[in-house]
Amino acid sequence: METPDLSCIDLTKRFGDAVAVDNVSFEVPAGSFFSILGPSGCGKTTIMRMIAGFLEPTSGDIQIKGQSVLNVPPNKRPVNMVFQHLALFPMMNIADNIGYGLRRQGLGKLEIEKKVDEALDRIGLPGIGKRQVNELSGGQKQRVAIARCMVLEPDVLLLDEPLGALDLKLREQMKIELKSLQHAFDTTFVYITHDQSEALVMSDSIAVMNAGQFEQVAGPEDLYYRPETAFVAGFVGDANIVKGQVVRSSGHDVELRTEYGTHIKGVSKTRDMAAGRAAEIFVRPEAIRLAKSADEVAELDNFLSGKVEQTLFNGAASRVLVKADTSGETIEVGLPQSGRFDGIRPGQEVHFGWSDKQSNVFETGGL
Amino acid sequence: MIPTIPQNRTMDIAFKVYVTLFFIYLALPLAVNAVFAFNDSQFPSLPWKGFTWNWFFGDAHPMIGVFHERPILRAIGTSIFIGVCVSTLAVIVGTTNAFLFNRYKFKGKEFLYFLMLLPLVIPGILLGISILVFSSSIANAVWDGFKWDIEALRPGVLLVVLGQFSFIATMATLVISARLKTFDKTLEEAAMNLGAGAFTAIRTVTLPYLLPAMIGAFIVAFLMSFENFNTTFMLVGSDAPLTIAMFDRLKEGSTPLLNAVSLLLMVGSSALALLMIAVQRKK
Amino acid sequence: MTSGRSLGFYLLLAPVLLWLALLVIIPHVDLALVSLRERVGVGQYALSPANYLTFLNEPLYLVTFARTAVMSILATIITLIIGFPVAYYIAKMARGKLQPILFVLCLVPFWVSELVRTFGWMILLRETGIISSLLQWLGLVSGPVELLYNDAAIMIGLVYTSMLFMVVPLVTTLSSLDDSLIEAGYDLGGSSASVFREIIVPHAMPGIVSGCIVVFMLSLGNYLTPIMLGGKDSLWFTELIYSQFIVRFNWELGAAFGFMLLFLSTAIVWTALKLSGQSLEKTMG
Numbered sequence: 001m002e003t004p005d006l007s008c009i010d011l012t013k014r015f016g017d018a019v020a021v022d023n024v025s026f027e028v029p030a031g032s033f034f035s036i037l038g039p040s041g042c043g044k045t046t047i048m049r050m051i052a053g054f055l056e057p058t059s060g061d062i063q064i065k066g067q068s069v070l071n072v073p074p075n076k077r078p079v080n081m082v083f084q085h086l087a088l089f090p091m092m093n094i095a096d097n098i099g100y101g102l103r104r105q106g107l108g109k110l111e112i113e114k115k116v117d118e119a120l121d122r123i124g125l126p127g128i129g130k131r132q133v134n135e136l137s138g139g140q141k142q143r144v145a146i147a148r149c150m151v152l153e154p155d156v157l158l159l160d161e162p163l164g165a166l167d168l169k170l171r172e173q174m175k176i177e178l179k180s181l182q183h184a185f186d187t188t189f190v191y192i193t194h195d196q197s198e199a200l201v202m203s204d205s206i207a208v209m210n211a212g213q214f215e216q217v218a219g220p221e222d223l224y225y226r227p228e229t230a231f232v233a234g235f236v237g238d239a240n241i242v243k244g245q246v247v248r249s250s251g252h253d254v255e256l257r258t259e260y261g262t263h264i265k266g267v268s269k270t271r272d273m274a275a276g277r278a279a280e281i282f283v284r285p286e287a288i289r290l291a292k293s294a295d296e297v298a299e300l301d302n303f304l305s306g307k308v309e310q311t312l313f314n315g316a317a318s319r320v321l322v323k324a325d326t327s328g329e330t331i332e333v334g335l336p337q338s339g340r341f342d343g344i345r346p347g348q349e350v351h352f353g354w355s356d357k358q359s360n361v362f363e364t365g366g367l
Numbered sequence: 368m369i370p371t372i373p374q375n376r377t378m379d380i381a382f383k384v385y386v387t388l389f390f391i392y393l394a395l396p397l398a399v400n401a402v403f404a405f406n407d408s409q410f411p412s413l414p415w416k417g418f419t420w421n422w423f424f425g426d427a428h429p430m431i432g433v434f435h436e437r438p439i440l441r442a443i444g445t446s447i448f449i450g451v452c453v454s455t456l457a458v459i460v461g462t463t464n465a466f467l468f469n470r471y472k473f474k475g476k477e478f479l480y481f482l483m484l485l486p487l488v489i490p491g492i493l494l495g496i497s498i499l500v501f502s503s504s505i506a507n508a509v510w511d512g513f514k515w516d517i518e519a520l521r522p523g524v525l526l527v528v529l530g531q532f533s534f535i536a537t538m539a540t541l542v543i544s545a546r547l548k549t550f551d552k553t554l555e556e557a558a559m560n561l562g563a564g565a566f567t568a569i570r571t572v573t574l575p576y577l578l579p580a581m582i583g584a585f586i587v588a589f590l591m592s593f594e595n596f597n598t599t600f601m602l603v604g605s606d607a608p609l610t611i612a613m614f615d616r617l618k619e620g621s622t623p624l625l626n627a628v629s630l631l632l633m634v635g636s637s638a639l640a641l642l643m644i645a646v647q648r649k650k
Numbered sequence: 651m652t653s654g655r656s657l658g659f660y661l662l663l664a665p666v667l668l669w670l671a672l673l674v675i676i677p678h679v680d681l682a683l684v685s686l687r688e689r690v691g692v693g694q695y696a697l698s699p700a701n702y703l704t705f706l707n708e709p710l711y712l713v714t715f716a717r718t719a720v721m722s723i724l725a726t727i728i729t730l731i732i733g734f735p736v737a738y739y740i741a742k743m744a745r746g747k748l749q750p751i752l753f754v755l756c757l758v759p760f761w762v763s764e765l766v767r768t769f770g771w772m773i774l775l776r777e778t779g780i781i782s783s784l785l786q787w788l789g790l791v792s793g794p795v796e797l798l799y800n801d802a803a804i805m806i807g808l809v810y811t812s813m814l815f816m817v818v819p820l821v822t823t824l825s826s827l828d829d830s831l832i833e834a835g836y837d838l839g840g841s842s843a844s845v846f847r848e849i850i851v852p853h854a855m856p857g858i859v860s861g862c863i864v865v866f867m868l869s870l871g872n873y874l875t876p877i878m879l880g881g882k883d884s885l886w887f888t889e890l891i892y893s894q895f896i897v898r899f900n901w902e903l904g905a906a907f908g909f910m911l912l913f914l915s916t917a918i919v920w921t922a923l924k925l926s927g928q929s930l931e932k933t934m935g
Contacts, residue, residue, distance in 0.1 A: 052560055075559045075568075087557035091575045100571070101561035152561065386739045386752075389732070393759050396770025396810070399780055403773060410778070460665045467662040477931075482670050484930055488863065488919060489674075490871025492888050493908050496895055497677035500684050500905060533673035594763030596874050597888070601895065610765050617769060617878070626773075629766040636761035644754070 003066040005030045005188040006051065006079075006156045011060035013046050020046040022212035023060070028156070028190060028205075033182050035191040035199040038209035039235070044192045047209075048158050051190070052081045064155050075104070080149035081158040085165060086141055088133045094120075094144055095129030101152040119147040122184060138166045139174055143181070150185050159191045163198060175201045196236050200224065208232045228269055230362040233282040240283045240331050243364075249273040254361045256281060260327030265301045266359030278364045285319050286334035287358035290341060291351045303353030304331075308346050311335065322350060397633060404626035422627035433627045442612035446593050449524060449608055453531045454539075454588035458581050460532075461539030465547045465577075468540075486534035495601030498530045523604030530598040535591050539584040546580030547573075579646050586643040590636055678912075685905035701906035711890065711907075718887035719914055721801070722869035725808040729816045729865050730858065732809065737820030737857075738850075742829070753821060760814040768878045771807050772798060775879070799881035807875040812868050816861040823857030824850070859928045863919050870915050887911055 004027040013021040021043045028034040036044045049055040051062055053074030061068050069077050080101070088097050095116050102112045120126050123143040128136070136144065142162060149157055159178075163171045179202045182189045193199055199206045200220040207217040208231070216228045227233035234241065244256035244264065252267045256279055266281050273279065289297055297303040306322040309330060318335040333352050335341055344350075407419035426435045433439055468480055486494065499522065506520035519525045550573060558568035596610050603611050609632075613625060685702070687695040705711050740752045759767060774780050775797040785791045797803060827850065835845035851858075876886035891911065894904030923929060 052556075054556055054559075073559075073564075074556070075562050075564055079560075081557070081560045083553050083557055085551070085553065087551065087553040089554060089557070089572055091572075091578075100558065100563075104562035104567065148561065382735070382739060382743070386736055389736045390752075390755060392810070393756070393813070396767055396774060397759055397762065398770075399773050400766060400770040460669055463662045463665045467659075467666060471659055471662070473659070473663075479666065479670075481931060482675070483666060486674055488867055488915065488930070490867060490888070490911055490915060492871055492873060492891055493678075493681075493912055494674070496891065496904060496908050497681040498673060499895070500901060501677035501680040504680055529673055533669070536669055590761060594765075596764055597871055600873065600892070610763050613765050613769075614874070617765070621769070621772070625769060629762070629769060632766055633762045637758065640757070640761045 002030060004028055005065060006034075006190065007063045007066075008047070008051070009061045009063070011047065011050065011062065012058045013043075013050060013055065014058045019212050021050070021057075024209075024212075024214055025060075026207055026214065026217060028188055030188055031186055032204040033179065033189045033191065033202055035193060035203040035206045036209055037193055037196060037199040037206050037236070040194055042209045043212040044194075044209050045160065048081070048160055048190070048192050051079060051156070052158055053077050053079075078155040079158055080152055080154040080156075081160060082142075082145045082149060082162045084160045084162065086145040086162065088141060088145055088148070090133050092133075093129065094131050094133065094136070097133065097144060098129075098148045098151055100148065105152075115151050119151045122150075123147045123181070139170050139177075142166070142174055143177070146178075146181060150187065154187065156188045156190055157185075159189060161193050161195075163193070163195070171198075178202055200236070208235060210235070227282070227360055230280055230282070230364070233360050233362065238285055238332070240281075240285065240288075242281045242283070242329065242331075244279055244281060246273045246275050246277045246279055246361075248275055253356065254279070256361065258327065258329065260324070260329045262304065262324065262327040262329070264359060265356040266361040267356055268361040268363070270363060273361075273363060279361050280364050282360045282362070283331075283354060283358060284334075285332045288331070288333045288352050288354045290320070290333050290336065291353070292340075294351045297351050297353030300353035301356035302359065303351065305349065305351045306331070308344060308348045308350055310346055311344060320344060320350070322352060400626055401630045401633065402626075403623050404630045406623050406626075409622055422623045431624070433624065433631060436624065438612060439609070439624075439628060442607055442609040445524065445606050446608040446610070449528055449531065450589040450592040452528045453535055453592040454585045456528070456532050457535045457539035457588040458543070458585050460536045461543045461584055462577065462581060464536075464540040465543040468544060469547045483537060483540060486537045489534070491534065491595070491597030492601060494533050495530055495598040498526060498533065499601055502526055502529075521604065522602050524606050526602040526604075527599050527608065530602045531592045531595050534598070535588045538591065539588050542584040542587060543577060543580045546577055550576055582646045583643050586639050586646075590639060593632075593636070681905045681908060684902055685909050687902055689902065701903045702910075704903060705906055705910060710885075714885045714887050714890055715910060715914070717885075718870060719918070721804065721808075722866055723918070725805055725812065725869045726862050726866045728805065729809045729812050730862060733813055733816040733820060733861070734858075737817045737824055740817075741821045741824035742827070742832075756817050756821075757814060759810075764811055764874050767811060768807055768874055771803070771810065771879060775803055775806075798879060799884075801880070801884050803879040804876050804884060804886075807879045808869045808872060811872070811875055812865040815864040815868060819857040819861045819864075820854060821857075823854045827853045855926055856928060859922060859926045862922060866918065866922075867915055870911065 006028040007026070009025050011021055011024045012019070024043075024047065026034075036047060038044045046055060050057050053069070053072065057070070062070060064078055069079075089100065092100070095113075098116045098119055099112045102115055107115075116129060117126070120129060123146065125140060125143060128140070133141065133144075145162065146157070163174050163178075166174060175198055178189075178191075182202075191199070191202065200223075203220060205217060205219055206223055208215045208223065210231050216223060216232045218226075218228075223232060223236055227236065233239055242258050242264065244258040247255045247257050247263065249255070249268070249272050251271055252269070253265070254268045254273055255263060255265050257263055258281075264281055268279070289300065291297045294303070294305060304324045304326065306324040309321040309323050312319045312321065312332075313335075316337060318337065319332050320335050320341075321330050322333050323330050331352070335344070404422055405418050405420070406416060407421070408416040421432055423432045424434055426432065464483065468476070468483075502520040506517050509515050509517055509520075554572050554576070555568045558572045559565065563571060593608075594610060596614070599608060599611060600614075607615070609628070613628060616625060686697055686699065688698040688700040690696045705715075736756070740749060740756070744752055772779070776782070777794045777796040777798070779797070781797060782791075782795045785795060786793070831849055831853070832845055835849045840848070871888060873886065873888040873892065876884065877889060880886065887907070888911070891904050891907045894900045894907060898904075919930075
């Protein structure tokens, strides 16, 4: 197997008594887009700063292309970083910003000029070299910040939530653009974010981080449909979370009884859960099928009927809140935009169901 | 009381009249000062005897103009020399102080910062006499011990420079610190990330960012030095800077020559001040 | 980085320590020692409070001391009263381009030396001066009037000279007051007076205090204005210090006077800070 571009081995960082990064290991294969996704304060920025060399790990090792960089100062590491607020130098024009690293390498004037022009071409902004930083739009700055790193041909490019400062529309657009830039440069990207949609859209592989540890490292689909921990199931995407107790379990299949007495079938990662264990079931609203008659959902592993309590219109992500007749719990159900449910009103009787593969069960511990 | 709140009209007009009167009050002494530089008379007072350039360019007694008055020209030279020395020192120390107080945490930092502010609230005359007393203590001690007479420690240009520097350095520190505080430290990290060493990062990114403030501090320091009287007066030797030379003349009685010098000063300092505003705006 | 840090730190620490130690602290300690010695023979000195006793026992010194203090406080108050509406106008009422222009106009007089400004007032106020001539021309007075060489002239000069240092901090703090706070004050039923008292003044307090401190210090330590505009009997305390040092060559007494001045300024500044709940770092830094 090829040596990965970046590997962290048992990486730990303590600040006094607080553990910011707790024994994290991962590998990023060459040319891939790797994201670290987690809430603020989970330690993701600390990992990035350790890779860039602005922080020293308490223990563990960081290797780039198989070589440890622990004793390499930040300015000598073959990694470059796109900072959260981009950190473009306001006192230099665009060309000088992009040429900054090349000048530090002692390249000749002409060569720097040539490389800067090439970089500007590649990011689709030819001829803006003489402009000042504050004359660019948010998206253009973003691209310049990436070009500034890419002219140095780093082994790994680190990106620290660079889209955070942009408005929503531009952010959507930049997600796609970043992904294609990564393809164009064919460089390993390590991307940190707290925004799951950024991570899901762009990444080949995502590490979900919580409280200093990696909960799961997987591709976007696995992460979304097959979360390995309750944290991942709750953090990535929306979910109905229902508390219950295990009734019976065989292999990965589980049946639970909720607090309200409904029986729900699901799958769990842990095999053969003991009956009576407390557990939580995560069901995504869009995985639940909504129907006007009971027959339509009768063949599904779980099916219920109830009354619409509220409709929450939000375009493609519209939902209805349905109160189950038998038990009384409220479930959020995706509202298909096919037109079949146009005019659905609170109080209306509906039926809904989902397959057991769509309900992920996690033990919460205790009886 | 602000434009969005409807206001009684009389009140509004009264306010405007007041502000106008205030600016007349500000302008009056300077205006008369400037006007009488062109009075064809031995005295800067009415009656107006006609317009003349003689107080600038005249070369015959009794109307010797500024540009032919050697003592005044020499005093201007001394003032400029002192001003440049003080400003250079103040900007250097102001910059190191700005880095020290912004970038480092150390024991006694608050106390040191407090001490650093003190020269602003010590009367200038006190800074003057304390430096005078201290330098002569040293000079006397050296004389008693080694029989060397250190001329530099007696009142003169060096003591004036040190005396002015002692409080202008605080000013420079405050101006440069204020700018450094607004500096985004990740710019330095970005520079290091792009291959610059710590020192190169400061030289190529931080110092260019500070430059407008350093130029501003230099000009402010120069103007403060140029017009300082209280401290300078206690430390001056035979080479008097302009304010002291003018003061001595004024005590003997005034001629429009002094108005001419004043006008030149106004023009000179306004030019410097405008330069400073231009530099600040460019940032 | 870690290894270079300590060296860099000491390199940065050295200038500030040298500056403060050699030019501020040690000279003042030396001055204090000089003020506490008494000449008992040729080149022989003894530690004694004699100089301070001389100060306390000589009415002229005490009167001048008190007069200087009172007039400086008065000058500070007058400067505040005159400057506040102007600062308010610049910060809150002037719109568009007028605002920066007025602000710069405020600064202009202070780019030239105090001597030039004082000289301007002399031309205006003296017997043969502009105002005297103007009054005669208007027929308000029959002969030349001397407006110079009295306490009012000193006051005019002091207020004029200090104005910048009051207006600039006031404009700065008043500009930082959000207009919507004033609007909210009116919206909730406040009158101009109550909005001024409860919203504007409390917000401007740091500016008021720092302006007052600087103006007071400048007035107290002023030498030029009182000596040029003041009369024979309007003696300023700095004149006493100067004459002990330069004319009488009695450095011991002059040093004691200096410390009395320092004591006075510290006491009044400290009181002002305590009364207004501000700190030196907050108002100056």
